[in-house]
Amino acid sequence: MLKTRKIKRNQIEMNMEEYPEFQKIGKKTPYKAPEGFFEDISERTLLKAKQNVLIHKKRLVFRSVIATIGAAAAVILFIFLKPGQEPRPVSNLTAQKQQETTQPTIQIKQETTQVAAIKEIKEAVPAKNIPEKSTITEEKIPEEYAYEDVEDILNDLSDEELLQLAAMYKEDQFIDVLSQETTNIN
C-alpha cells in the first residue's frame, strides 16, 4: 500500500513540469490595473487605515455606552425585583385607583341587600300596619313645650312645691358633692 503511494507520488513529481500547453499560453493574464494605480496605493492605504482606526474608536465608544446602559438597567431591575421578595404594587396611584374601583361595588352590594331585607319585611307584615315613614321623626312637638325655660317652670310651681324642691336640694348627697367640687375648683 505504502509502495504504491510512493510510486504514484514519484510519478506526479516526474510529470509536474511536463505541461507544454501552458508553455504556449505563458504567464500573461487578461486583467489590467488602472493607470497610476500603484503610484498612490500607499497613500490610499494609509488613509483607509486612519478611517479604520476612527471607526474602531466609534465602535468602542458605542459599545461602552451600551454596556453602561445595560448595567444601569440591570441594577435598577435588581433593586426593584430582589429575589425572594414579593413584587410591590406598581405605585400608590394605581393602588388608589384600585380602591376607587372596588369600593363603589361594595356600597352597591350593601344597598341591594338592604332593599331586599325591606322587601322581605314588607311581604311578611301586612301593609296597613307599617307606616310609610317613621312616626318619631314626623311627630311634631307642641309649641308650648318646644322652648320651655327653667324660670317658666319655677313660676308654674306652687310655694309648697318650691319648698319641697329646696329641701331636696339640701338633702341630696349628689347635689352637695357637685357643689363642693365646684367650690374646690374655684
Place this chain on the structure above:
Amino acid sequence: MDSYKKPIYWHIRRLVVSHEDAEDILQETFIQVYRFASFFKGESKIYTWLYRIATNECSRHFRKNDNKMLVAEVASNELSETDIENSDVILLKFQQAIQQLPERQKIVFNLRYYDELSYEDIAQILNSSVGSLKTNYHYACEKIKKYLIDHA
C-alpha cells in the same frame, strides 16, 4: 511596501478577479502588516509572510462571495476595450479554467505557476506539506488541461 505591492496585487487579482476587490484586499493586507509588524518573528521570509496574509484575506473574501461567474464578466469587459486577438481569447479561457478549480488548488497553482515560488515557500504560506502541495498542483494542471480541451 513599494517593492511588494505589485506582486501581491497581482496574486490577489488572479484569485479574486475584480480590481475593486483586489484593491480592498491589498489595502487590508498592508493594514494587517502594519498592525502586526511587531509580531513578525523573522524566522520566515518577509514575502512569504506577506503572501500568507494576502492569501488569508482572499480566503476570507471567498467565504463571503462566490466569484466564479466574475471571470467572464470582468475579463470580457477589459478585453472588449482593446482589440480581441486569439491570444487574448486563450488567456480568458485559461483564467476561466483556473477559476473552476477548488480554492486550495487554485491558490497553489497561482503561487507556483505565476509567482514561481518554491514548494517550500508555498508550504510556509499555506502551512502545508510539500508533498500535498505537489499533488494539489498536479491535479490543478490536469483539470485545467481537461477544461481547455473540452472548451477548445
